[in-house]
Amino acid sequence: MNLRRARDAAIIPGLAIVLALVFGSLIVIFSSPLIFGLDLTLPLVAYKALVEGSFGSFGAVISTIVNAAPLILAGLAVGVAFKAGLFNIGAQGQFLTGGLAAAAVGAWLAHAPGPVAIPLALVAAILVGSVYGAIPGFLKAYTGAHEVVTTIMLNYIALYIVAYVVTGPLRAVGATFARTPDVGNASLPILVGGNGHLGVLFAFVAIPLAWWLLYRSTIGFEIRTVGAGPDAARYAGMRPRLLIVVTMAFCGGLAGLAGAGEILGLTGFMPAGYSTNVGFDGITVALLGQAHPIGIMFAGILLGAMRAGAPLMQIEAGVPAQMVDVLQGAILFFLTAEILVRYLFRIRAKSAKVAELQTVASSYGGQATPTQ
Template identity: 55%
Template sequence: MTAPSSSGSPGRATPLLAQIWAVIALPLISILLALLVGAFVILASQLVLPGGNLDLLLPLTAYAALFQGAFGNFDALVDTLISTTPLVLGGLSVGLAFKAGLFNIGAQGQFLLGALGAVAAGVALAGAPPLVAITVALAAGILAGAFWGFIPGLLKAVSGAHEVVVTIMLNYIAIAVIAAVVGGPLRQQGRPEAITPDVGNAALPVIIGNDGHAGIALAIVAVAVVAFLLFRTTLGFEIRIVGANPDAARYAGMRPRALTILTMSIAGALAGLAGAVVVLGVTHLMTPSFGTTVGFDSIAVALLGRTNPVGIVAAAFLFGALRAGASLMQIKAGIPVELIDVLQATILLFLVANPVLRRAFRLRGVKAGLETTETITKTYAGEVAPR
């Protein structure tokens, strides 16, 4: 009897490997090119310093210190996970909106409102049992972010107002709201500067190392929930169809208006959870200047991760590692931490310029549904409101 032939296995594997390469090639090339640009920036910075000597090995020294600061020991890895957590949640927020053909540039404002809602509830329940205080504070952050996402979703659905314009304005409003509330009703008495009281028992418990808070676990749960929503539920299918072709979705009986509002609300809730996790797990209080660049970094994370939940985790981990390792890079190599902003911005620039890179490196396209940068310049209801 003749043994079964396995000659077909390589043939079946080749298309799969080719498709995987098509998905990861552009992000990988963008990262490598960004690191190369960063090396040139490091070298050029030496030339403008008084009496500076050109050290051709300085970029390698800087990147080695960056890697050590992010992964050099267990505490460094925990710091990387802490930096990664809000980026995962923010990336899911932006990525989910992308799936529906929406550009949620308002993740920063939703992040801030989520943090404000969480700290307000945390301060009010600072003496309550931890389980109650944490649950209510997280819920307050989620609801505040969802409300801030609901506004542009509603305006988009009802009047066709472009979500990019609306969310940019809401970002500025969120900053003003933070300053007004933290400097007013939530201001800690007896302090010369505007600062809120500590959230007390609403602080997230530490589950890993000395600082690894429970927000890390929440981010993992959020990834699983969003992945299940997008790829295993009717709602997720409708979101993806509306993003791909709203007219076809409408003819199929779907409701683009309602899906726009719901998607932006869920996206806002995820960004709000990111803000709540930061304020309850890291800072434990707020100042008028509170706010990292998490909301804006989330855009790059979503693009680099191809809006796929697993890809977003990988992209967020990369950006989290860059943030976590920046301090040691500055100490050992004397390179300002702002280089990380240069790297992140350059990665985003190369991602947006993907047609140029595809021609330059002869990269083939990917299957429909994996391209995301088109959403930046054209959303499905950019000209008219969905009916």
């Protein structure tokens, strides 16, 4: 992506972040104990603590990266699907089923050598996540069922599958609460700091892999062509149905890998009430990153930093850590509001579609694809 295109792509996300910070400042000011005095400095204190808690020390940076890693993988799971014209709302379900598979295989191989247990648990998570992603892809391709509807339903199914398995067949004997047994030797090794586990590297390996897949491989070209125009892809001899299934399976594998990283790298087991919203947060990451792997990386780091800095913000400024969720929701609101405006006025959205069609058409004609 050249500098001009990178700048243009960053304008809307940048404005969304600024507007979210302004909105958050107003919430902090008007909900503070000094409401009648309007403590205008409180937002500055809160944001300063947020930055210090995420980048103010080596440990804070590690915490930011650890929080960012699953968000990046989930963001890629949503963003790659975007490129194929698909809205993968099901990253949460793929994350949960992948994590459950890792927990099950990890518990089964808890006493096996780490070099054996870890790869098998990771492969299980990727495969299960891929299958769970391929299901809505197949339904979309061969029955016309909208992926938004099917993935939402599959999210609920995944949630209850986890609850059933963890409280029943896989419940740890003697545990004080419903959870799977410890994964033992299948735990990912700590590389740095207190929780900087090996799984963090998965996200930063997946970024260049996804970029290469989308912009330097034949299948990536076909994925983007299907996203730009399925009829044109079919006319060019491609198989849109197969590409939809393969794309959703790939995205499901990424989300499943994110789930494995959380289970094998942090908790060491899966509790019955495992309710992290990594999969849903991946939607925000993908939108904020404009569905581009590099943008998704920066968006994931931003949201990871907000999570890492939230406790210090609560301690130093007295602002509840949940303010981070408010900021994230505001960012998503302003991003989607911009998309809604494009849709209503049909101007910029049409030009963006034409630009994508021109990109894939020039590539099909044998010219180099513009650098992304």
